[in-house]
Amino acid sequence: MVDLNFIQILLILIVALFAGFESVLDVFQLHQPIITGALIGAITGNLTDGLILGGSLQLIVLGWMNIGAAQAPDAAIAGVVSAILVLVKGASNSEGIAIAIPLAIAGQVLTIFVRTLAVGLGHYADRKAEDGNIRGVEVANLTGLLLQGLRVALPAAAVIAVPAETVTAAIQAIPDWITGGLAVGGGMIVAVGYAMVINMMASKTTWPFFFIGFALAAVTELNLIAMGIIGLSLAFIYVQIAPEFNQGSKGGGGGGSVDDQLDEILEDY
Known part of the structure; x- marks a missing residue:
């Protein structure tokens, strides 16, 4: 108080x-x-x-x-x-x-x-x-x-x-049954919220990163900063090797190289 x-x-x-x-x-x-x-x-x-x-x-x-x-x-x-x-x-x-x-x-x-x-x-x-x-x-x-x-x-x-x-x-x-019920309901809403976010993000290209993050979360020696660095590094690697970011590099390097596309993405952030 x-x-x-x-x-x-x-x-x-x-x-x-x-x-x-x-x-x-x-x-x-x-x-x-x-x-x-x-x-x-x-x-x-x-x-x-x-x-x-x-x-x-x-x-x-x-x-x-x-x-x-x-x-x-x-x-x-x-x-x-x-x-x-x-x-x-x-x-x-x-x-x-x-x-x-x-x-x-x-x-x-x-x-x-x-x-x-x-x-x-x-x-x-x-x-x-x-x-x-x-x-x-x-x-x-x-x-x-x-x-x-x-x-x-x-x-x-x-x-x-x-x-x-x-x-x-x-x-x-x-009454305790009301506050207790609301607390339980709040916990269920947390799970629903996570499920909605995962459902929006889910795709065949992002599921591997979800499971990697889930596994890394079990490593107790890693703090949130280390997890963030690993996630950022994986995102950069994905941008460099993903097919949708390499279409312009086929056929001799005219116009849309991977480096240029990566630079544009980094500039947006």
Whole structure:
């Protein structure tokens, strides 16, 4: 349990606001739980706990994505509010993870509501564009973005404002079978998330790398840095020997050599 000063409260609300922005912009990934957990942990002086909580929640949201008109559960509000409950109000990690799932569903409803309001802002921007009013278009776009930020910041402010004793009593009032069931469900979602990611990546050319990585993960002497170096090296080797990257080298070296294609790929990163 942490007593926050004004600066800390302001910084947490800024993190929540930008998490809401990023949930629609999706540029810097600031809405991901591992990022919000780390930032709120650093603000409250509990960086390690924030990373642990954020990493656990990140595994749950790994496979969540918007597909067409289907809106995924909201990772931003789940990560921010859970981090506040655990790092500020004194809830346990398991309680924070269990509460994150219904929070994500509530956030899903909120973001659908805000996106519905944004339809009106879009029509307003169209009218301003027809009149040649660029400022009006900017105001409409920024208003929609601000609504998405407030969608996360306001619940975060409400949780901060509630006394820790009230939060603790509310959490303890939840039956164990509910929190336990949500925790088990969260663990199942982790497996589903991994399966969805693997399903998207699966191909006859990538399966060998998956099994190599799976085998290397069992080598206890290798840390994540070593695993990353091995993975990067295997990727470079694959680019150099894969047939799709060697088509231009056949027939005497005109125009698309392997080295040129590899240079282009490296420049993109």
